[in-house]
Amino acid sequence: MDGSTAPVLEGGCHGGRERLAEAARAAGKSAAMDRLTADYPRGPHDQPQSMCPAFGSLRVGLRMRRVATILSGSACCVYGLTFTSHFYGARRTVGYVPFNSESLVRGQLFEDIRNAVYETAKPAEYDAVVVINLCVPTASGVPLDLLPKQIDGVRIIGIDVPGFGVPTHAEAKDVLTGAMLKYARTEAERGPVARPRVLADRPTVALLGEFFPADPPGVGALLAPMGMALAPTLPCREWRDLYAALDCQVAAAAHPFYTASVRELRAAGRPVVGSAPVGVDGTEAWLDAVGSTAGVNASVVSAAKDAALPAIRAALAANPIDARITLSGYEGSELLVARLLMEAGADIPYVGTACPRTEWSEADRAWLEARGTHVQYRASLEQDLCAMRDVRPDLAIGTTPLVQKAKELGIPALYFTNMVSARPLMGAAGAGALAAIVSAQTRGAPRFARMVSFFEGVGTGDASGYGWRGKPVEPQGARERTRKLRLAKAKALESVGT
Numbered sequence: 001m002d003g004s005t006a007p008v009l010e011g012g013c014h015g016g017r018e019r020l021a022e023a024a025r026a027a028g029k030s031a032a033m034d035r036l037t038a039d040y041p042r043g044p045h046d047q048p049q050s051m052c053p054a055f056g057s058l059r060v061g062l063r064m065r066r067v068a069t070i071l072s073g074s075a076c077c078v079y080g081l082t083f084t085s086h087f088y089g090a091r092r093t094v095g096y097v098p099f100n101s102e103s104l105v106r107g108q109l110f111e112d113i114r115n116a117v118y119e120t121a122k123p124a125e126y127d128a129v130v131v132i133n134l135c136v137p138t139a140s141g142v143p144l145d146l147l148p149k150q151i152d153g154v155r156i157i158g159i160d161v162p163g164f165g166v167p168t169h170a171e172a173k174d175v176l177t178g179a180m181l182k183y184a185r186t187e188a189e190r191g192p193v194a195r196p197r198v199l200a201d202r203p204t205v206a207l208l209g210e211f212f213p214a215d216p217p218g219v220g221a222l223l224a225p226m227g228m229a230l231a232p233t234l235p236c237r238e239w240r241d242l243y244a245a246l247d248c249q250v251a252a253a254a255h256p257f258y259t260a261s262v263r264e265l266r267a268a269g270r271p272v273v274g275s276a277p278v279g280v281d282g283t284e285a286w287l288d289a290v291g292s293t294a295g296v297n298a299s300v301v302s303a304a305k306d307a308a309l310p311a312i313r314a315a316l317a318a319n320p321i322d323a324r325i326t327l328s329g330y331e332g333s334e335l336l337v338a339r340l341l342m343e344a345g346a347d348i349p350y351v352g353t354a355c356p357r358t359e360w361s362e363a364d365r366a367w368l369e370a371r372g373t374h375v376q377y378r379a380s381l382e383q384d385l386c387a388m389r390d391v392r393p394d395l396a397i398g399t400t401p402l403v404q405k406a407k408e409l410g411i412p413a414l415y416f417t418n419m420v421s422a423r424p425l426m427g428a429a430g431a432g433a434l435a436a437i438v439s440a441q442t443r444g445a446p447r448f449a450r451m452v453s454f455f456e457g458v459g460t461g462d463a464s465g466y467g468w469r470g471k472p473v474e475p476q477g478a479r480e481r482t483r484k485l486r487l488a489k490a491k492a493l494e495s496v497g498t
Ligand code: SF4
Pocket: 011, 012, 013, 014, 052, 053, 054, 073, 074, 077, 080, 134, 135, 136, 162, 163, 164
Protein backbone atom coordinates (compact mmCIF):
# COMPACT_ATOMS: atom_id res chain seq x y z
CA MET A 1 0.00 0.00 0.00
CA ASP A 2 1.36 3.45 -0.88
CA GLY A 3 -0.65 5.51 1.55
CA SER A 4 -2.41 7.38 -1.24
CA THR A 5 -6.07 6.55 -0.68
CA ALA A 6 -8.22 6.30 2.37
CA PRO A 7 -11.94 6.48 2.98
CA VAL A 8 -13.10 9.31 5.21
CA LEU A 9 -14.40 7.91 8.46
CA GLU A 10 -16.23 9.35 11.35
CA GLY A 11 -17.02 7.90 14.75
CA GLY A 12 -14.86 6.72 17.58
CA CYS A 13 -15.27 5.96 21.23
CA HIS A 14 -19.01 6.27 21.28
CA GLY A 15 -20.04 4.32 18.25
CA GLY A 16 -19.05 2.38 15.20
CA ARG A 17 -16.29 0.18 16.57
CA GLU A 18 -17.09 -2.76 14.31
CA ARG A 19 -17.40 -0.44 11.32
CA LEU A 20 -14.03 1.16 12.07
CA ALA A 21 -12.38 -2.22 12.58
CA GLU A 22 -13.75 -3.44 9.24
CA ALA A 23 -12.59 -0.25 7.56
CA ALA A 24 -9.09 -0.69 9.02
CA ARG A 25 -8.92 -4.24 7.61
CA ALA A 26 -10.21 -3.09 4.22
CA ALA A 27 -7.57 -0.34 4.24
CA GLY A 28 -4.71 -2.82 4.64
CA LYS A 29 -4.42 -3.02 8.44
CA SER A 30 -5.47 -6.68 8.78
CA ALA A 31 -2.12 -7.79 10.19
CA ALA A 32 -2.09 -4.97 12.76
CA MET A 33 -5.70 -5.70 13.78
CA ASP A 34 -5.00 -9.45 14.07
CA ARG A 35 -2.02 -8.70 16.31
CA LEU A 36 -4.04 -6.39 18.56
CA THR A 37 -6.94 -8.86 18.78
CA ALA A 38 -4.58 -11.69 19.76
CA ASP A 39 -2.62 -9.62 22.28
CA TYR A 40 -5.57 -7.85 23.88
CA PRO A 41 -8.65 -10.11 23.80
CA ARG A 42 -11.87 -8.27 24.40
CA GLY A 43 -14.12 -8.51 27.38
CA PRO A 44 -17.68 -7.60 28.08
CA HIS A 45 -17.35 -3.86 27.67
CA ASP A 46 -17.62 -2.45 24.20
CA GLN A 47 -15.50 0.64 24.46
CA PRO A 48 -13.27 2.29 27.01
CA GLN A 49 -15.18 3.25 30.12
CA SER A 50 -12.27 5.37 31.18
CA MET A 51 -9.95 7.53 29.16
CA CYS A 52 -8.91 7.08 25.54
CA PRO A 53 -6.67 3.97 25.38
CA ALA A 54 -4.04 5.81 23.34
CA PHE A 55 -3.18 7.79 26.46
CA GLY A 56 -1.21 4.76 27.66
CA SER A 57 1.12 4.85 24.65
CA LEU A 58 1.37 8.62 24.73
CA ARG A 59 2.32 8.60 28.40
CA VAL A 60 5.03 5.98 27.88
CA GLY A 61 6.55 8.07 25.06
CA LEU A 62 6.31 11.36 26.94
CA ARG A 63 8.06 9.96 29.99
CA MET A 64 11.16 8.96 28.04
CA ARG A 65 14.13 11.28 27.74
CA ARG A 66 15.16 12.21 24.18
CA VAL A 67 12.01 10.68 22.69
CA ALA A 68 9.56 12.81 20.66
CA THR A 69 5.93 11.72 20.47
CA ILE A 70 3.64 12.71 17.59
CA LEU A 71 -0.09 12.00 17.39
CA SER A 72 -2.00 11.45 14.20
CA GLY A 73 -5.75 11.63 14.79
CA SER A 74 -8.87 13.74 14.98
CA ALA A 75 -8.38 17.14 16.61
CA CYS A 76 -10.90 16.40 19.38
CA CYS A 77 -9.03 13.19 20.34
CA VAL A 78 -5.69 14.98 20.29
CA TYR A 79 -7.09 17.83 22.38
CA GLY A 80 -8.30 15.36 25.01
CA LEU A 81 -5.05 13.40 25.03
CA THR A 82 -2.90 16.51 25.21
CA PHE A 83 -5.02 17.94 28.01
CA THR A 84 -4.77 14.70 29.99
CA SER A 85 -1.00 14.50 29.44
CA HIS A 86 -0.46 17.95 30.86
CA PHE A 87 -2.93 17.31 33.66
CA TYR A 88 -0.61 14.46 34.65
CA GLY A 89 2.42 16.76 34.45
CA ALA A 90 3.93 15.75 31.10
CA ARG A 91 5.98 18.97 30.74
CA ARG A 92 6.76 17.86 27.19
CA THR A 93 5.47 18.86 23.79
CA VAL A 94 2.91 16.56 22.21
CA GLY A 95 3.47 16.62 18.46
CA TYR A 96 0.41 16.66 16.21
CA VAL A 97 -0.09 16.23 12.49
CA PRO A 98 -3.57 17.59 11.69
CA PHE A 99 -5.69 16.42 8.77
CA ASN A 100 -8.97 17.11 7.08
CA SER A 101 -11.19 15.03 4.82
CA GLU A 102 -9.21 15.97 1.76
CA SER A 103 -5.73 15.32 3.12
CA LEU A 104 -6.96 11.98 4.48
CA VAL A 105 -8.62 10.87 1.24
CA ARG A 106 -5.73 11.96 -0.99
CA GLY A 107 -3.06 10.31 1.15
CA GLN A 108 -1.57 13.70 1.97
CA LEU A 109 -1.78 12.90 5.70
CA PHE A 110 0.86 10.22 5.32
CA GLU A 111 3.10 12.69 3.46
CA ASP A 112 2.51 15.26 6.23
CA ILE A 113 3.44 12.70 8.88
CA ARG A 114 6.59 11.78 6.99
CA ASN A 115 7.55 15.46 6.69
CA ALA A 116 6.90 15.98 10.42
CA VAL A 117 9.08 12.99 11.24
CA TYR A 118 11.94 14.30 9.06
CA GLU A 119 11.65 17.73 10.69
CA THR A 120 11.65 16.27 14.20
CA ALA A 121 14.33 13.58 13.86
CA LYS A 122 17.37 15.59 14.92
CA PRO A 123 20.04 13.33 16.44
CA ALA A 124 21.26 16.14 18.70
CA GLU A 125 17.84 16.22 20.36
CA TYR A 126 16.30 12.78 20.02
CA ASP A 127 17.10 9.07 20.15
CA ALA A 128 13.69 8.14 18.80
CA VAL A 129 10.51 9.61 17.33
CA VAL A 130 7.24 7.83 18.10
CA VAL A 131 4.20 8.32 15.84
CA ILE A 132 0.84 7.12 17.16
CA ASN A 133 -2.08 6.51 14.79
CA LEU A 134 -5.37 7.11 16.62
CA CYS A 135 -8.76 5.73 15.55
CA VAL A 136 -9.49 7.50 12.26
CA PRO A 137 -6.01 7.26 10.69
CA THR A 138 -5.83 3.58 11.70
CA ALA A 139 -9.27 2.87 10.25
CA SER A 140 -8.25 4.75 7.11
CA GLY A 141 -5.11 2.65 6.70
CA VAL A 142 -2.50 5.40 7.12
CA PRO A 143 0.59 3.16 6.70
CA LEU A 144 3.05 4.11 9.42
CA ASP A 145 5.04 1.00 8.58
CA LEU A 146 6.14 2.79 5.40
CA LEU A 147 7.93 5.49 7.40
CA PRO A 148 11.73 5.23 7.33
CA LYS A 149 13.04 3.02 10.14
CA GLN A 150 15.63 5.63 11.10
CA ILE A 151 16.70 9.11 10.05
CA ASP A 152 20.28 10.16 10.79
CA GLY A 153 20.40 7.53 13.53
CA VAL A 154 17.10 8.62 15.12
CA ARG A 155 14.81 5.60 15.38
CA ILE A 156 11.30 6.00 13.98
CA ILE A 157 8.57 3.95 15.68
CA GLY A 158 5.08 4.02 14.16
CA ILE A 159 2.24 2.29 16.03
CA ASP A 160 -1.51 1.92 15.59
CA VAL A 161 -3.36 2.41 18.88
CA PRO A 162 -7.05 2.58 17.96
CA GLY A 163 -9.75 2.49 20.62
CA PHE A 164 -11.46 -0.20 18.55
CA GLY A 165 -8.43 -2.51 18.84
CA VAL A 166 -6.82 -1.76 22.21
CA PRO A 167 -9.33 -2.13 25.06
CA THR A 168 -7.60 -0.18 27.85
CA HIS A 169 -4.97 2.50 28.25
CA ALA A 170 -3.02 -0.02 30.33
CA GLU A 171 -2.58 -2.26 27.30
CA ALA A 172 -1.71 0.73 25.13
CA LYS A 173 1.40 1.14 27.32
CA ASP A 174 2.36 -2.34 26.19
CA VAL A 175 1.83 -1.52 22.51
CA LEU A 176 4.58 1.12 22.60
CA THR A 177 6.83 -0.68 25.09
CA GLY A 178 6.66 -3.84 22.97
CA ALA A 179 7.40 -1.91 19.76
CA MET A 180 10.43 -0.25 21.36
CA LEU A 181 11.72 -3.52 22.80
CA LYS A 182 11.41 -5.13 19.39
CA TYR A 183 13.42 -2.33 17.80
CA ALA A 184 16.08 -2.41 20.54
CA ARG A 185 16.30 -6.21 20.43
CA THR A 186 16.87 -6.13 16.68
CA GLU A 187 19.59 -3.49 17.15
CA ALA A 188 21.31 -5.58 19.83
CA GLU A 189 21.16 -8.67 17.62
CA ARG A 190 22.85 -6.77 14.78
CA GLY A 191 25.84 -5.59 16.79
CA PRO A 192 27.12 -3.42 19.66
CA VAL A 193 24.69 -0.92 21.15
CA ALA A 194 25.03 2.10 23.48
CA ARG A 195 26.12 1.24 26.98
CA PRO A 196 23.26 1.58 29.50
CA ARG A 197 23.71 4.47 31.95
CA VAL A 198 23.68 2.07 34.91
CA LEU A 199 25.08 -1.37 34.30
CA ALA A 200 24.59 -3.90 37.09
CA ASP A 201 27.52 -6.16 37.96
CA ARG A 202 25.11 -8.92 38.97
CA PRO A 203 22.33 -10.88 37.23
CA THR A 204 19.23 -8.72 37.04
CA VAL A 205 15.45 -8.89 37.14
CA ALA A 206 13.47 -6.56 34.84
CA LEU A 207 10.11 -5.53 36.32
CA LEU A 208 7.23 -4.89 33.93
CA GLY A 209 4.77 -2.26 35.10
CA GLU A 210 4.53 1.29 36.45
CA PHE A 211 5.14 1.41 40.17
CA PHE A 212 5.27 3.84 43.05
CA PRO A 213 8.87 5.18 43.09
CA ALA A 214 9.74 3.41 46.38
CA ASP A 215 8.79 -0.01 45.03
CA PRO A 216 11.70 -0.76 42.63
CA PRO A 217 14.41 0.00 45.25
CA GLY A 218 12.43 -2.14 47.71
CA VAL A 219 12.41 -5.02 45.24
CA GLY A 220 16.14 -4.49 44.67
CA ALA A 221 16.67 -4.94 48.42
CA LEU A 222 14.68 -8.20 48.34
CA LEU A 223 16.86 -9.51 45.49
CA ALA A 224 20.22 -8.48 46.95
CA PRO A 225 20.63 -11.51 49.29
CA MET A 226 20.25 -13.74 46.20
CA GLY A 227 23.14 -11.93 44.50
CA MET A 228 20.74 -10.25 42.07
CA ALA A 229 19.82 -6.66 41.24
CA LEU A 230 17.06 -4.81 39.47
CA ALA A 231 17.33 -3.89 35.79
CA PRO A 232 15.60 -0.71 34.55
CA THR A 233 11.86 -1.13 34.94
CA LEU A 234 9.76 -1.36 31.77
CA PRO A 235 8.28 0.98 30.49
CA CYS A 236 11.63 2.71 30.88
CA ARG A 237 12.90 6.29 30.96
CA GLU A 238 15.41 6.34 28.13
CA TRP A 239 16.28 4.34 25.05
CA ARG A 240 19.39 2.58 26.33
CA ASP A 241 17.44 1.31 29.36
CA LEU A 242 15.80 -1.00 26.83
CA TYR A 243 19.13 -2.76 26.22
CA ALA A 244 19.73 -3.15 29.97
CA ALA A 245 16.22 -4.55 30.47
CA LEU A 246 16.65 -6.97 27.57
CA ASP A 247 19.92 -8.07 29.19
CA CYS A 248 18.11 -9.25 32.36
CA GLN A 249 18.29 -12.80 33.60
CA VAL A 250 14.61 -12.94 34.55
CA ALA A 251 11.72 -10.70 33.53
CA ALA A 252 8.93 -10.18 36.07
CA ALA A 253 5.49 -9.34 34.69
CA ALA A 254 4.23 -7.74 37.91
CA HIS A 255 1.58 -5.94 35.88
CA PRO A 256 0.14 -8.83 33.93
CA PHE A 257 -0.94 -7.19 30.65
CA TYR A 258 2.43 -6.62 28.91
CA THR A 259 1.84 -9.29 26.28
CA ALA A 260 3.83 -7.72 23.43
CA SER A 261 6.71 -6.82 25.76
CA VAL A 262 6.85 -10.37 27.11
CA ARG A 263 6.98 -11.65 23.53
CA GLU A 264 10.08 -9.53 22.90
CA LEU A 265 11.75 -10.53 26.17
CA ARG A 266 11.11 -14.19 25.38
CA ALA A 267 12.46 -13.68 21.87
CA ALA A 268 15.61 -12.40 23.58
CA GLY A 269 15.72 -15.65 25.57
CA ARG A 270 14.54 -14.22 28.89
CA PRO A 271 12.22 -16.32 31.08
CA VAL A 272 9.24 -14.49 32.58
CA VAL A 273 7.66 -14.93 36.02
CA GLY A 274 4.28 -13.56 37.10
CA SER A 275 2.81 -11.99 40.26
CA ALA A 276 4.92 -9.73 42.51
CA PRO A 277 6.52 -9.56 45.98
CA VAL A 278 3.37 -8.38 47.75
CA GLY A 279 2.50 -9.45 51.30
CA VAL A 280 4.00 -12.50 53.00
CA ASP A 281 2.64 -15.22 50.71
CA GLY A 282 3.22 -13.19 47.55
CA THR A 283 6.80 -12.26 48.45
CA GLU A 284 7.67 -15.82 49.42
CA ALA A 285 6.25 -17.27 46.20
CA TRP A 286 7.86 -14.56 44.06
CA LEU A 287 11.34 -15.02 45.55
CA ASP A 288 10.96 -18.78 45.03
CA ALA A 289 9.93 -18.25 41.39
CA VAL A 290 12.74 -15.78 40.61
CA GLY A 291 15.32 -17.88 42.46
CA SER A 292 14.45 -21.14 40.74
CA THR A 293 14.18 -19.47 37.32
CA ALA A 294 17.57 -17.83 37.76
CA GLY A 295 19.13 -21.06 39.08
CA VAL A 296 19.89 -19.62 42.53
CA ASN A 297 20.72 -22.22 45.15
CA ALA A 298 17.66 -23.10 47.32
CA SER A 299 19.51 -22.29 50.55
CA VAL A 300 20.35 -18.81 49.24
CA VAL A 301 16.70 -18.24 48.28
CA SER A 302 15.74 -19.42 51.75
CA ALA A 303 18.12 -16.90 53.31
CA ALA A 304 16.61 -14.11 51.15
CA LYS A 305 13.14 -15.06 52.36
CA ASP A 306 14.34 -15.12 55.99
CA ALA A 307 15.70 -11.62 55.49
CA ALA A 308 12.46 -10.26 54.01
CA LEU A 309 9.43 -12.04 55.40
CA PRO A 310 9.61 -11.21 59.16
CA ALA A 311 9.55 -7.46 58.45
CA ILE A 312 6.56 -7.85 56.11
CA ARG A 313 4.77 -10.02 58.65
CA ALA A 314 5.45 -7.44 61.39
CA ALA A 315 4.23 -4.53 59.21
CA LEU A 316 0.99 -6.37 58.46
CA ALA A 317 0.46 -7.20 62.12
CA ALA A 318 1.09 -3.60 63.13
CA ASN A 319 -1.38 -2.30 60.52
CA PRO A 320 -4.42 -4.57 60.64
CA ILE A 321 -7.43 -3.88 58.45
CA ASP A 322 -10.89 -4.78 59.64
CA ALA A 323 -13.22 -3.93 56.77
CA ARG A 324 -15.29 -5.46 54.01
CA ILE A 325 -14.03 -4.04 50.73
CA THR A 326 -14.86 -4.24 47.01
CA LEU A 327 -12.01 -3.35 44.74
CA SER A 328 -11.90 -2.49 41.04
CA GLY A 329 -9.66 -0.63 38.63
CA TYR A 330 -7.91 -0.56 35.27
CA GLU A 331 -4.24 -0.40 36.21
CA GLY A 332 -3.40 -4.11 36.34
CA SER A 333 -2.38 -4.19 40.01
CA GLU A 334 -5.90 -4.83 41.36
CA LEU A 335 -5.30 -8.50 42.24
CA LEU A 336 -2.03 -7.67 43.99
CA VAL A 337 -3.62 -4.89 46.04
CA ALA A 338 -6.49 -7.22 47.01
CA ARG A 339 -4.00 -9.86 48.19
CA LEU A 340 -2.19 -7.34 50.34
CA LEU A 341 -5.41 -6.01 51.89
CA MET A 342 -6.59 -9.54 52.64
CA GLU A 343 -3.33 -10.49 54.28
CA ALA A 344 -3.83 -7.45 56.52
CA GLY A 345 -7.26 -8.79 57.52
CA ALA A 346 -9.72 -7.30 55.00
CA ASP A 347 -12.65 -9.27 53.67
CA ILE A 348 -12.77 -8.81 49.87
CA PRO A 349 -15.64 -10.64 48.15
CA TYR A 350 -15.10 -8.97 44.73
CA VAL A 351 -12.15 -7.79 42.64
CA GLY A 352 -12.76 -6.36 39.17
CA THR A 353 -10.04 -5.46 36.70
CA ALA A 354 -10.42 -3.96 33.23
CA CYS A 355 -7.33 -5.95 32.21
CA PRO A 356 -7.52 -9.40 30.59
CA ARG A 357 -6.80 -12.75 32.22
CA THR A 358 -3.21 -13.75 31.46
CA GLU A 359 -0.82 -16.37 32.74
CA TRP A 360 1.07 -13.74 34.80
CA SER A 361 -1.80 -13.12 37.20
CA GLU A 362 -2.79 -16.78 37.53
CA ALA A 363 -1.12 -17.24 40.92
CA ASP A 364 -2.90 -14.15 42.28
CA ARG A 365 -6.26 -15.27 40.88
CA ALA A 366 -5.84 -18.74 42.41
CA TRP A 367 -4.83 -17.26 45.79
CA LEU A 368 -7.83 -14.93 45.88
CA GLU A 369 -10.37 -17.48 44.65
CA ALA A 370 -9.13 -20.02 47.20
CA ARG A 371 -10.19 -17.48 49.85
CA GLY A 372 -13.65 -16.91 48.38
CA THR A 373 -13.02 -13.78 46.31
CA HIS A 374 -14.74 -13.44 42.95
CA VAL A 375 -12.19 -12.20 40.39
CA GLN A 376 -13.70 -10.49 37.36
CA TYR A 377 -11.37 -9.89 34.43
CA ARG A 378 -12.37 -7.34 31.79
CA ALA A 379 -14.85 -6.06 34.34
CA SER A 380 -17.31 -3.47 33.10
CA LEU A 381 -18.39 -0.53 35.23
CA GLU A 382 -21.82 -2.16 35.45
CA GLN A 383 -20.30 -5.33 36.96
CA ASP A 384 -18.29 -3.30 39.47
CA LEU A 385 -21.38 -1.31 40.46
CA CYS A 386 -23.49 -4.44 40.73
CA ALA A 387 -20.92 -6.06 43.04
CA MET A 388 -20.79 -2.95 45.20
CA ARG A 389 -24.59 -2.85 45.53
CA ASP A 390 -24.72 -6.56 46.35
CA VAL A 391 -21.91 -6.52 48.89
CA ARG A 392 -22.64 -3.12 50.54
CA PRO A 393 -18.97 -2.91 51.60
CA ASP A 394 -17.49 -0.77 54.35
CA LEU A 395 -15.27 0.67 51.63
CA ALA A 396 -15.42 0.63 47.83
CA ILE A 397 -12.12 1.14 46.02
CA GLY A 398 -12.53 1.86 42.33
CA THR A 399 -12.62 4.19 39.37
CA THR A 400 -14.07 7.72 39.33
CA PRO A 401 -17.63 6.76 38.27
CA LEU A 402 -17.72 3.95 40.82
CA VAL A 403 -16.55 6.25 43.62
CA GLN A 404 -19.19 8.78 42.59
CA LYS A 405 -21.90 6.13 42.74
CA ALA A 406 -20.63 4.85 46.09
CA LYS A 407 -20.87 8.33 47.57
CA GLU A 408 -24.43 8.68 46.30
CA LEU A 409 -25.23 5.46 48.16
CA GLY A 410 -23.46 6.66 51.30
CA ILE A 411 -20.66 4.08 50.96
CA PRO A 412 -17.14 5.33 51.81
CA ALA A 413 -15.01 5.08 48.70
CA LEU A 414 -11.44 5.56 47.51
CA TYR A 415 -10.22 6.35 44.02
CA PHE A 416 -7.80 3.57 43.08
CA THR A 417 -5.41 5.59 40.91
CA ASN A 418 -4.95 8.59 43.18
CA MET A 419 -5.04 6.89 46.55
CA VAL A 420 -3.91 3.28 46.14
CA SER A 421 -1.45 3.52 43.24
CA ALA A 422 0.18 6.49 44.94
CA ARG A 423 1.51 4.29 47.73
CA PRO A 424 4.10 1.52 47.91
CA LEU A 425 2.78 -1.97 47.39
CA MET A 426 5.77 -4.30 47.65
CA GLY A 427 7.85 -5.62 50.50
CA ALA A 428 7.56 -4.29 54.06
CA ALA A 429 6.85 -0.71 52.91
CA GLY A 430 3.78 -1.90 51.01
CA ALA A 431 2.53 -4.02 53.88
CA GLY A 432 2.01 -0.98 56.11
CA ALA A 433 0.91 1.56 53.52
CA LEU A 434 -2.80 0.95 53.03
CA ALA A 435 -4.18 0.44 56.52
CA ALA A 436 -4.23 4.13 57.44
CA ILE A 437 -6.28 5.28 54.45
CA VAL A 438 -8.66 2.34 54.73
CA SER A 439 -9.38 3.07 58.39
CA ALA A 440 -9.65 6.85 57.79
CA GLN A 441 -12.27 6.23 55.12
CA THR A 442 -14.27 3.58 56.94
CA ARG A 443 -14.34 5.78 60.04
CA GLY A 444 -16.08 8.37 57.86
CA ALA A 445 -19.11 6.12 57.22
CA PRO A 446 -21.47 8.09 59.56
CA ARG A 447 -20.51 11.28 57.71
CA PHE A 448 -21.56 9.68 54.41
CA ALA A 449 -24.87 8.59 55.98
CA ARG A 450 -25.48 12.18 57.17
CA MET A 451 -24.69 13.48 53.69
CA VAL A 452 -27.19 11.12 52.06
CA SER A 453 -29.93 12.09 54.52
CA PHE A 454 -29.11 15.79 54.05
CA PHE A 455 -29.73 15.52 50.30
CA GLU A 456 -32.76 13.26 50.70
CA GLY A 457 -35.64 14.29 48.46
CA VAL A 458 -33.82 16.80 46.24
CA GLY A 459 -34.14 14.57 43.19
CA THR A 460 -31.39 13.10 41.04
CA GLY A 461 -30.02 13.41 37.52
CA ASP A 462 -32.05 15.73 35.29
CA ALA A 463 -34.62 16.09 38.08
CA SER A 464 -32.19 17.29 40.74
CA GLY A 465 -33.50 20.26 42.63
CA TYR A 466 -30.42 22.26 43.48
CA GLY A 467 -31.23 25.98 43.18
CA TRP A 468 -35.00 25.39 43.06
CA ARG A 469 -37.68 25.72 45.70
CA GLY A 470 -38.84 22.18 45.07
CA LYS A 471 -37.93 19.11 43.12
CA PRO A 472 -38.30 19.92 39.38
CA VAL A 473 -41.30 18.19 37.86
CA GLU A 474 -41.03 16.77 34.39
CA PRO A 475 -43.61 18.31 32.03
CA GLN A 476 -46.17 15.65 31.22
CA GLY A 477 -45.44 13.81 27.97
CA ALA A 478 -42.21 15.76 27.27
CA ARG A 479 -40.03 12.68 26.94
CA GLU A 480 -42.44 10.96 24.60
CA ARG A 481 -42.74 14.07 22.43
CA THR A 482 -38.94 14.36 22.20
CA ARG A 483 -38.60 10.69 21.35
CA LYS A 484 -41.11 11.01 18.50
CA LEU A 485 -39.41 14.14 17.18
CA ARG A 486 -36.06 12.33 17.15
CA LEU A 487 -37.56 9.35 15.31
CA ALA A 488 -39.13 11.62 12.70
CA LYS A 489 -35.84 13.45 12.20
CA ALA A 490 -33.90 10.18 11.79
CA LYS A 491 -36.47 8.95 9.22
CA ALA A 492 -36.24 12.20 7.30
CA LEU A 493 -32.44 11.88 7.17
CA GLU A 494 -32.72 8.27 5.99
CA SER A 495 -35.02 9.23 3.11
CA VAL A 496 -32.56 11.94 2.03
CA GLY A 497 -29.84 9.27 1.92
CA THR A 498 -31.84 6.97 -0.40
S1 SF4 B 1 -8.55 8.04 19.48
FE1 SF4 B 1 -9.32 7.75 21.57
S2 SF4 B 1 -10.63 9.56 21.92
FE2 SF4 B 1 -10.32 9.37 19.71
S3 SF4 B 1 -12.08 8.18 18.93
FE3 SF4 B 1 -10.38 6.74 19.35
S4 SF4 B 1 -10.73 5.99 21.45
FE4 SF4 B 1 -11.95 7.86 21.18
